[in-house]
Amino acid sequence: DAGKGGYDHYMLKEIYEQPTALRQTIRGRSNQLDGRAELEELPPGAFSDVESIHLVAMGTSYHAAMYAQTLLADRGITAQAFLSGEYGSNPPPTDDGTLVIAVSQSGETADTLSAIRSVQGTGARTLALTNVVGSTLTRECEDTVYIRAGPEIGVAATKSFSAQVATLILLSERLSQDIHGGTPAATGDLLESLAVLPDDVQRILDESTAKSVAQAYHDSESYFFIGRDIGHPVALEGALKFKEITYDHAEGFSAAELKHGPLALVTEQTPVFAIFTGRNDTKTLHNVKEVRARDAPVVAVAADGYHEVDDYADHVLRIPDTHHDVSGILANVQLQLVSYLAADELSRPIDKPRNLAKSVTVE
Numbered sequence: 001d002a003g004k005g006g007y008d009h010y011m012l013k014e015i016y017e018q019p020t021a022l023r024q025t026i027r028g029r030s031n032q033l034d035g036r037a038e039l040e041e042l043p044p045g046a047f048s049d050v051e052s053i054h055l056v057a058m059g060t061s062y063h064a065a066m067y068a069q070t071l072l073a074d075r076g077i078t079a080q081a082f083l084s085g086e087y088g089s090n091p092p093p094t095d096d097g098t099l100v101i102a103v104s105q106s107g108e109t110a111d112t113l114s115a116i117r118s119v120q121g122t123g124a125r126t127l128a129l130t131n132v133v134g135s136t137l138t139r140e141c142e143d144t145v146y147i148r149a150g151p152e153i154g155v156a157a158t159k160s161f162s163a164q165v166a167t168l169i170l171l172s173e174r175l176s177q178d179i180h181g182g183t184p185a186a187t188g189d190l191l192e193s194l195a196v197l198p199d200d201v202q203r204i205l206d207e208s209t210a211k212s213v214a215q216a217y218h219d220s221e222s223y224f225f226i227g228r229d230i231g232h233p234v235a236l237e238g239a240l241k242f243k244e245i246t247y248d249h250a251e252g253f254s255a256a257e258l259k260h261g262p263l264a265l266v267t268e269q270t271p272v273f274a275i276f277t278g279r280n281d282t283k284t285l286h287n288v289k290e291v292r293a294r295d296a297p298v299v300a301v302a303a304d305g306y307h308e309v310d311d312y313a314d315h316v317l318r319i320p321d322t323h324h325d326v327s328g329i330l331a332n333v334q335l336q337l338v339s340y341l342a343a344d345e346l347s348r349p350i351d352k353p354r355n356l357a358k359s360v361t362v363e
């Protein structure tokens, strides 16, 4: 209990540690004067000859990898996120133009280690993005970037996701600098948003109305999470967290997929969480109207300045206005709080959910 620092659960402590964790993640890595991301672990220009990027990971780390796939595509870099458990058994072609980035909080996930081992000898470069200093992954990859989140004890990953995505934003900027040369003009805005991210997360922790959402809906049996673009991995992560610790059915998918099947399951008994991140919001709003027409309760996660959804949502969980690339981290913090508070209402064993281990060391 002493280790919980007065919180009821490690998960809650780790949710509240996010401002500090993010300060550590970003410290010394964002040169706002020059508008450059600086990851000093990586030699200057190290990745100038990279032609394509594979990101391999599982669970929450896979959602961070999906998020990074979009960040890299936005920077004109060919990138694809893979479940490492699939990648290792059926690896796609790689060569010396491929950079394989393994994303893993623990650095010990067997599927992810196996994915990295599967490209050894193909010429592909390997990079570990992890939280644990000296973990197996760091020994098996050529380069390592630490996310610096501090120890994470709760089985449900929280602060590690925020720190992974913040690090992947910096890494995407650095890869763009190496591959294309120069720094895009928009980078200054992004680094400014990263610099205030810890304060923005603190504001959510101080002002969130997630408790009223958890109280209103914790008796439902099924929950849907939808989002587009970076909101898609955030939707998947929101659903994963929810099912992991509440034991209720929760499903995340791209809002674009709604009409292609899942809409058949939407009723007045299925709360729908809709994530707005400042891009394609009008299309997601259209999806909200569709579920609303089926009487589903709607919980929107949206920026302070986005009010188009207000008339169609039962609850709006607000996030500070920020750069699009950063907004998914903030939206995810609101969803972490909802999951935690709903699981707490249900008296679940939040730090040690049944059947799950913090680190999955067998394939």
Ligand code: AGP
Residues within 6 Å of the ligand: 058, 059, 060, 061, 103, 104, 105, 106, 107, 108, 109, 112, 155, 156, 157, 158, 241, 244, 357, 358, 359, 360
């Ligand atoms: C997340 O809440 C899970 N506990 C799980 O999905 C986890 O993210 C996954 O097992 C990957 O772990 P890693 O980041 O240590 O590789």
